[in-house]
Amino acid sequence: MTTAFIVVALALIVIFAGPTLLFICVGYADYVLERRKHLIALKHAVKRRSDKL
Secondary structure: OHHHHHHHHHHHHHHHHHHHHHHHHHHHHHHHHHHHHHHHHHHHHHHHHHHHO
């Protein structure tokens, strides 16, 4: 009985918070990709600068 209650509660949470959770996950993935792109750009800039010296 307790397991069924937990499963139903989790299902309700996923149903009602689904769009919010999806928004959070997509936003975090976008943040990670932008951060990675920024770090790669910095790495290339440092590499170009050290080549000139």
